Amino acid sequence: MKRFLFRAGLLIFMLSLVIAAAGCAQDDGNTGPAERIISLAPGNTEILYALGLGENVIGVTEFCNYPPEAKQKPTVGGFSTVDLEKIIELDPDLVLATGIHEETVVPQLEDRGIDVFVMEPRSLDEVLMNIALVGVKTGRQEESNVLVTDIESRIKAIQDKVSSADRRPSVFYVTWHEPIWTLGKGTLTHELIQTAGGNNLFGDMTGHLETNLEAVISRNPDIILASTGHGTADDSPFIWAQTEERLRDVNARLNDQVYEVDSDLVTRSGPRIVDGLELMAQYIHPELFEE
Secondary structure: OOOOOOOOOOHHHHHHHHHHHHHHHHHOOOOOOOOOEEEOOHHHHHHHHHOOOHHHEEEEOOOOOOOHHHHHOOEOOOOOOOOHHHHHHHOOOEEEEOHHHOOOHHHHHHHOOOOEEEOOOOOHHHHHHHHHHHHHHOOOHHHHHHHHHHHHHHHHHHHHHHOOOOOOOEEEEEOEEOOEEEEOEOOHHHHHHHHOOOEEOOOOOEOEEEEOHHHHHHHOOOEEEEEEOOOOOOOHHHHHHHHOHHHOOOHHHHOOOEEEEEHHHHHOOOOOHHHHHHHHHHHHOHHHOOO
16 A cells, blocks of 8 residues: 655645656556556545546445446445455455545455555645546556646636635535534645635634534624535535524525535545535635626
8 A cells, every 4th residue: 555645736746756656556566557446435436437447447335426327336335334355356456445444444455465545635736646646556647637737727717716805704614413513624625615715614623523503603604505415414404504593693694695515526535626616616706706
């Protein structure tokens, strides 16, 4: 297993690591790019399909629902319920895992000689790094370079547009409402909010965190973004944000700035993360996107 760290904005450093990764693969005795690949996370699956590797995907999780073709692939369990025997039976030459798999799943797969690449990005730059590295490991460097360049240009376009904003509204992102869960710094969603020209209401805290209604009211968000499609949640966090009586006097409700956001776009560490960024920017700064 190879782990890579990337600091934001160091594109040259990213490219040097990609080249180094290719060299490491040769040193490890790999005879060529991976051809039989299993993904243990939806974001990983989306990267593979975006690189044109759909035919090489031989297993996914039950949560891998995009693109639609991914749902036709054999499943190997969920995030924390990986079926090791099924993975071994499918005989992959590469498994794309995440941080949740490091303690138990990854060591067991590596003990069986299976190549595992762990991806746990916490920033947009780390997402781009992972796309580039998957391109190296699968022989799709050209495709990954094109994809990374396109995503970078779209990110820059958003940054340029919101840089002209007069202010940065405070944004409350609701992951769940019973109890209330949100996101702090050190998460992709936090970076999306900041990059889209907002200030994360709980940006002074870290990670996935539980809060309470009193804290939300006292911080008085200008905008509420409610997660939809997260697990079995459907749109219930959005309905709650729109109708919770005790939120009636916060700025977001007074100014009718409560929006629903597809959680797949703003939490999955794949190519569609830039779609989530563009959507957030339009919600946070609608005045900049008026025709």
